[in-house]
Amino acid sequence: MSWQTSLFREFPEAVPQDQFVARSYEALHQQGFRADNAIAFVSVCRDELTMPLVDVIENTWGEVFMFSSLGGMLTLGKTGFLAAHRHAPIEDGRERYVYYALPHIAIDARGEFGVYHRPGRRDASHTCGALVAFQQELESKSLQLAVDPDDLEQSVLKRHLLGKLRYGDVPDLVSLTRIAYTVIFEELERMIRLTVDPTRSDYGLFTGIQIHVPEGRHFVWPGTAYVVVDGKQMTLPKME
Ligand SMILES: [Zn+2]
Numbered sequence: 001m002s003w004q005t006s007l008f009r010e011f012p013e014a015v016p017q018d019q020f021v022a023r024s025y026e027a028l029h030q031q032g033f034r035a036d037n038a039i040a041f042v043s044v045c046r047d048e049l050t051m052p053l054v055d056v057i058e059n060t061w062g063e064v065f066m067f068s069s070l071g072g073m074l075t076l077g078k079t080g081f082l083a084a085h086r087h088a089p090i091e092d093g094r095e096r097y098v099y100y101a102l103p104h105i106a107i108d109a110r111g112e113f114g115v116y117h118r119p120g121r122r123d124a125s126h127t128c129g130a131l132v133a134f135q136q137e138l139e140s141k142s143l144q145l146a147v148d149p150d151d152l153e154q155s156v157l158k159r160h161l162l163g164k165l166r167y168g169d170v171p172d173l174v175s176l177t178r179i180a181y182t183v184i185f186e187e188l189e190r191m192i193r194l195t196v197d198p199t200r201s202d203y204g205l206f207t208g209i210q211i212h213v214p215e216g217r218h219f220v221w222p223g224t225a226y227v228v229v230d231g232k233q234m235t236l237p238k239m240e
Contacts, residue, residue: 001111003213010113010174011221014211020220021056027236028098028204031229035062038096039088043067043074043184045104045128049116049212053102053220061098070153071130071180072103073160074187081195088201097196097203101188102220103180104128104210105173114173116212127212131176134158138170160187181209181223198231 007014015023028038040061044050046068058064065084069075076084088095106116106127116127126132134157137143145162147155160183165171171179185207196203207223225236 003107003109003111006107006111006113007211007213007219011209011211011219014219014221017053017210017218017220018056020206020208020222021053021060023222024098024100024204024206024225025060027225028227031202031204031227031234033096033098033202033204033227035060037089037091038098039084040064040098040100041067041084043069043072043099043101043188044210045072045130046070047104047127047129049106049127049218050104050210052216052218053100053210057100067101069156071128071157072101072184073153073157073180074101074184074191075153075156078191078195081191085195085201093200095201097201099188099192099203099205101184101206102208102210102223103131103177103184104212105131105177106212107214109214117214128177128180130154130157131161131173131180134161135170135173135176138165177209181207185224198228202229203227204236 038061040057042054042057042064044053054064065087067074067076085097088097105113107113108115114126114132115124117124161179164179164183204227206225209221211219211221227234227236
């Protein structure tokens with residue numbers, strides 16, 4: 001089996017990451033968003049593998065305010081969201097925000113999910129490592145549920161994911177990544193409801209799953225995307 005077989009079996013709508021960002025820009029540009037009147041916010045995993053996507057977003061929108069945390073979870077809270085919004089340019093009295101939020105997964109040359117061969121390391125490593133660590137903890141049947149002050153981001157990740165699992169279930173990594181996607185999308189919408197005033201601000205929201213494949217190539221499975229202008233929500237077509 002090859003990575004292509006695995007990629008298009010599980011994520012048939014996946015597109016190269018450049019295309020994902022270009023389509024998001026085109027969709028927002030039609031609604032009056034430009035690099036000089038909008039600011040982009042990005043929530044991806046801390047893993048260096050996610051940075052090429054951030055680079056494409058920065059080349060498109062200018063420097064981004066990073067929301068990132070382990071697994072791509074949104075842990076910055078209201079203070080973080082409000083601070084980010086205050087960095088937006090104001091044009092004709094309005095602010096424009098562009099949110100990107102995506103968990104990630106890797107596929108190796110043999111088509112195996114969660115495996116990535118990093119330069120300078122003999123053994124393969126897990127991607128996303130935070131999700132794999134949680135999966136191993138579920139398998140061990142000795143889950144630490146209390147918030148660990150020495151492991152805050154992973155504690156938040158576990159709490160969110162557990163809320164979506166049936167007791168005793170240990171999902172495979174692709175399923176767990178899809179659950180992480182749902183958690184991140186719902187949390188993003190909740191934080192936007194708590195912090196954005198749609199009478200003053202327009203925004204676009206782009207979610208999905210980042211997929212790293214061999215030879216430094218990166219795809220995105222596009223999830224829910226929409227734009228809110230003057231308080232009205234418009235769903236964007238799946239960006240195939
Ligand atoms: Zn990760």
